[in-house]
Amino acid sequence: MPEAMTAPMGDGFEQAARDAVYRAMFTRRDVRSHFLPTPLEDEVLAQLLLAAHHAPSVGFMQPWNFIVIRDAARRAEVRDLFLAAREQELPAVVEERQALYRKLKLEGICESALNICITCDRERSKGSPLGRWHNPEMDLYSTVCAVQNFWLAARAEGVGVGWVSIIEPKALKNLLSIPEHVTPIAYLCVGRVSEFAPKPDLETHGWGRRLPLPDLIMSETFGGQGEAPLKSTASRLNGFVVERACAADQRVAPAVPQREPPNEASALSFNSRNFDDASASLASQAGSGTWPAMVLK
């Protein structure tokens, strides 16, 4: 890729920092099977929650709350909700795929270090619906942005996150004493992991595959043809950028990082001590401007 295409513009990050951002995106995984029985330090969890709390939100509403669930008995009850919901979902799956569905591991509720339920308080900006008058659901989307921030920060910290949506929401609300006007958005299994799989589990097990990006790009209107140069650039870079990030990731990233003892100044800084060295060494291995410069695939 020509150097000019990857050079930072304006306030853009330097190459190693950009590489780290894309690496987090391309190597983030939904984790269900590789949780370790290691506790998660509050210092790390606080940092992930801080990342989530800096997500964008409609009207700066910040509608989220973070329920931290550690109690084994309560988690077992959530797992029962999952098992019941899975049985209810199963008949909706086409018959040929039901056997595969049954085999898939779709949660790590009890094995992970802890669970977090991220909720959306639909009344937090009552009376001042900036950005929500026509689109009241924007508070839900804002909370999803917080989930994604949490997920990416967790990847950079070497922490696995698995999202469990196969749960009947009313039953979950009841179990976690969530009030009527608050919506549970994401139930997450969170903890240290032995590895991050190079591909989505559902791809590995033949459930699905990533769609080709060019097929999803439209021009001017929905379904509009065009943007041929953009699509062919996407095709050309597809795989190269992502696979290279994943391969490099496996060479350098320990799943359980060695952390320095916390001190006050570093405790809540945004410098990821897990990712930084690895990213810097990758940038020097790869030579500046050679990989993740665009989000693809």
Ligand SMILES: Cc1cc2nc3c(=O)[nH]c(=O)nc-3n(C[C@H](O)[C@H](O)[C@H](O)COP(=O)(O)O)c2cc1C
């Ligand atoms: C809104 C949402 C709900 C999800 N619910 C589940 C779930 O209930 N069980 C599960 O195993 N994975 C769940 N996932 C994870 C997806 O299966 C996963 O993101 C997808 O297969 C791609 O894999 P990757 O995240 O590792 O890239 C969910 C993901 C999202 C975004």
